[in-house]
Amino acid sequence: MQETWAAIALYFENHTDAYFAMLRQHIGISLRVLFLAVLIGVSMGILCVVFKKQQKYVVGLFQILRIVPSLAVLVLSIRFLGIGMGPAVTALVFLAVPPILMNTVAGLEEVPFFMLETSHAMGMTPFQVWVQVRLPLALPLMLAGIKTAMVEIVASATIAALIGAGGLGQIIFQGLSVRRTDLLLIGGVSVAILALLMAFLIDLLERWSLKHKYA
Amino acid sequence: MEFFDFAQRNSSLLIRALNEHLQMVLIALALSVLLAGALTVVAMFFRRAGKILNYVFSIVYSIPSIALFALMIPVMGLGRTTAITVLVFYNQFILLRNFITGLSEVDPAIVEASTGMGMTRTQVIFTVRVPLSLKAIFVGIRLALVSTISIAVIAAFIGAGGIGLLVTIGLETGNNNRVLWGVVLSAGLTIITNAILVFIEKRVAFTK
Amino acid sequence: MGENTTTAIEYQNVYKRFKDADYYAVNNVDLTINEGEFITILGSSGSGKTTLLKMTNRLYDPDSGSITLFGENIQQADVVQVRRKIGYVIQQVGLLPHMTIARNIGIVPRLLKWDKERIDARARELLALVGLEPDTFIKRYPSQLSGGQQQRVGLARALAVDPKVMLLDEPFGAIDAINRLNLQDELKRLHGGLKKTFLFVTHDINEALKLGTRVIVMNNGQVCQFDTPANIVRNPADGFVESLIHSCREQEKLWEGLA
Numbered sequence: 053m054q055e056t057w058a059a060i061a062l063y064f065e066n067h068t069d070a071y072f073a074m075l076r077q078h079i080g081i082s083l084r085v086l087f088l089a090v091l092i093g094v095s096m097g098i099l100c101v102v103f104k105k106q107q108k109y110v111v112g113l114f115q116i117l118r119i120v121p122s123l124a125v126l127v128l129s130i131r132f133l134g135i136g137m138g139p140a141v142t143a144l145v146f147l148a149v150p151p152i153l154m155n156t157v158a159g160l161e162e163v164p165f166f167m168l169e170t171s172h173a174m175g176m177t178p179f180q181v182w183v184q185v186r187l188p189l190a191l192p193l194m195l196a197g198i199k200t201a202m203v204e205i206v207a208s209a210t211i212a213a214l215i216g217a218g219g220l221g222q223i224i225f226q227g228l229s230v231r232r233t234d235l236l237l238i239g240g241v242s243v244a245i246l247a248l249l250m251a252f253l254i255d256l257l258e259r260w261s262l263k264h265k266y267a
Numbered sequence: 268m269e270f271f272d273f274a275q276r277n278s279s280l281l282i283r284a285l286n287e288h289l290q291m292v293l294i295a296l297a298l299s300v301l302l303a304g305a306l307t308v309v310a311m312f313f314r315r316a317g318k319i320l321n322y323v324f325s326i327v328y329s330i331p332s333i334a335l336f337a338l339m340i341p342v343m344g345l346g347r348t349t350a351i352t353v354l355v356f357y358n359q360f361i362l363l364r365n366f367i368t369g370l371s372e373v374d375p376a377i378v379e380a381s382t383g384m385g386m387t388r389t390q391v392i393f394t395v396r397v398p399l400s401l402k403a404i405f406v407g408i409r410l411a412l413v414s415t416i417s418i419a420v421i422a423a424f425i426g427a428g429g430i431g432l433l434v435t436i437g438l439e440t441g442n443n444n445r446v447l448w449g450v451v452l453s454a455g456l457t458i459i460t461n462a463i464l465v466f467i468e469k470r471v472a473f474t475k
Numbered sequence: 476m477g478e479n480t481t482t483a484i485e486y487q488n489v490y491k492r493f494k495d496a497d498y499y500a501v502n503n504v505d506l507t508i509n510e511g512e513f514i515t516i517l518g519s520s521g522s523g524k525t526t527l528l529k530m531t532n533r534l535y536d537p538d539s540g541s542i543t544l545f546g547e548n549i550q551q552a553d554v555v556q557v558r559r560k561i562g563y564v565i566q567q568v569g570l571l572p573h574m575t576i577a578r579n580i581g582i583v584p585r586l587l588k589w590d591k592e593r594i595d596a597r598a599r600e601l602l603a604l605v606g607l608e609p610d611t612f613i614k615r616y617p618s619q620l621s622g623g624q625q626q627r628v629g630l631a632r633a634l635a636v637d638p639k640v641m642l643l644d645e646p647f648g649a650i651d652a653i654n655r656l657n658l659q660d661e662l663k664r665l666h667g668g669l670k671k672t673f674l675f676v677t678h679d680i681n682e683a684l685k686l687g688t689r690v691i692v693m694n695n696g697q698v699c700q701f702d703t704p705a706n707i708v709r710n711p712a713d714g715f716v717e718s719l720i721h722s723c724r725e726q727e728k729l730w731e732g733l734a
Contacts, residue, residue, distance in 0.1 A: 056341070116458055119413050119417065119457045119458065119461055120417075120453075120454045120457060120458070121416070121417040121418075121420040121421075121453045121454065121457060122417070122421075123420045123421055123431065123434060123453070124420070124434075124449075124450040124453050124454045127434055127438070127446055127449070127450050128450055131443070131446070131447065203329050203331075206331055207331030207332060207333065207334075208331075210331050210333050210334065211333055211421065214438065221333065224333055224334065224337045225424075227337065228337070228340075228424055228425070233340070233341045236337040236338070236340050236341060237337075237338065237341060239334070239337055240334040240335070240336075240337035240338035241334075241338065243330075243331050243333070243334035243337075244330040244331065244334045244335070244338070247329055247330055247331050247334070248326065248329055248330070251329045
């Protein structure tokens with residue numbers, strides 16, 4: 053046990069810069085993927101609600117994509133897109149879009165019809181009803197989907213180290229291949245804390261968006 | 268097609284991977300359901316305990332699997348036992364959420380009537396609440412099963428074998444076909460399992 | 476009716492059939508409503524009363540016939556402009572849960588780009604008008620209010636930009652009996668002071684007769700009778716109206732028997 057602590061201390065002494073570089077990489081790729089996934093997931097969710105007839109197929113497709121093992125998606129992206137940052141980001145976006153898309157659809161559909169109708173009756177234009185009523189009321193569920201996506205992104209970004217995405221996953225995989233407990237602990241704890249922290253931050257946003265329910 | 272030739276030449280390899288995977292998944296699922304069932308009963312008697320359990324397991328569930336696997340190695344070593352332990356932990360969040368909500372949402376009038384007839388709390392749980400929430404219980408088990416199949420793929424990195432091993436060894440040795448078969452089997456297994464269970468869910472009337 | 480009455484709303488041969496329905500929800504309705512009247516529309520569910528109301532602010536459009544608002548055919552006017560001139564109150568209230576009471580009341584004024592001070596002053600004025608203490612309520616969220624209080628805010632919101640016409644679709648339908656009586660009295664008082672035209676849909680005959688200066692009785696999409704409450708009770712126009720009055724009288728007997 054004492055040996056392990058000493059090894060961990062030594063690692064941070066000798067690899068401080070490398071560690072923080074990997075942390076930055078991990079956060080960087082995660083936020084980039086989150087941004088893209090929110091953009092795609094939310095706009096596709098809105099389109100699904102507008103074009104009701106096609107919604108079934110799109111949501112069904114993403115439901116399947118949601119249960120495909122993340123390792124399979126990551127590996128497939130190597131096959132078709134090669135190794136590196138670009139393929140990794142693409143694969144992660146694929147994994148992150150489904151929860152956002154599905155929660156956006158659920159949130160938008162949950163807004164009661166009478167609330168939309170009264171908003172129209174007050175003289176809001178269709179655009180104003182979307183911006184002032186429908187989207188804000190769907191926000192809590194959308195954020196819940198974004199939180200699920202965030203956890204998925206941090207997790208899959210760890211494995212994406214295998215396909216050249218860098219990040220903290222490198223420490224874990226190195227630890228696995230050379231059987232070093234200190235590396236496993238450093239990598240595992242770092243990734244776990246990062247995931248929980250990100251989820252916590254989005255949780256705060258979610259609570260803020262629900263303030264009218266608790267106020 | 269080279270891809271299919273590979274399967275023909277290595278059919279025993281693929282079958283073994285699938286077999287190992289299913290074994291690991293089913294053992295993990297069985298243990299998960301037993302543990303979650305016991306915890307649910309505890310939660311039905313002590314509401315606070317239910318809330319605490321839900322909170323703790325929601326945190327566990329947010330930890331990326333590869334990180335949790337890495338953290339368990341120093342404690343339990345490499346191999347299938349470690350993998351199954353981690354899988355059981357992950358499942359508790361999914362199962363408890365579905366079990367507890369299902370059991371709590373049984374029509375209070377029925378519960379009251381049963382209590383009024385002189386049933387004890389335990390009798391109400393097993394003869395009223397459980398039979399009336401079979402659907403929620405089934406949905407929970409389906410979600411847990413699909414998630415277990417998926418996470419078990421990653422368990423190959425800690426020496427648990429299974430379908431994931433096709434991918435990891437394939438990546439190491441540059442064997443494209445092996446990797447692709449890993450992908451196809453893992454994706455196929457989750458999709459088909461889910462489809463079958465959804466089909467059953469829709470066909471079976473859960474309350475008599 | 477005085478001699479200088481202005482026509483507020485006119486329905487001419489209005490028909491409406493919904494998609495996939497084999498009957499007319501509104502069947503040849505022909506009505507003239509004067510400015511300042513408090514019209515109640517009485518009917519059971521499926522009578523077409525709500526459909527008629529919703530065609531007045533173009534939530535639905537008629538299949539044929541025309542509806543004019545102060546002489547302007549609403550079919551030819553801009554739909555958003557028409558709606559901003561009409562207050563609308565429904566049973567579910569429809570306050571936006573993510574906005575405070577002040578912001579809810581200010582929705583239409585903001586759409587019309589009023590400045591902040593004016594909106595704030597108007598919100599306070601309206602809260603006082605509907606019997607809610609402005610300082611207490613202005614910063615609250617709808618979820619913190621009782622059903623009756625929410626409906627008062629709903630009224631205030633509909634009155635925000637001083638519309639000439641108010642449409643009310645069973646606004647007190649979900650409110651308990653005692654509060655409903657209070658709200659009815661206050662609505663009547665409000666109407667008296669405001670000189671607006673009210674169209675009030677209800678399935679409660681007592682409510683219809685109590686509030687209306689004139690009452691429209693509807694059945695199966697058609698208007699059975701359009702008259703003052705007294706004339707409706709004294710001279711029911713057809714068997715349907717008669718049976719309504721009769722059922723009401725039966726209830727009265729029950730009360731007399733108990734007293």
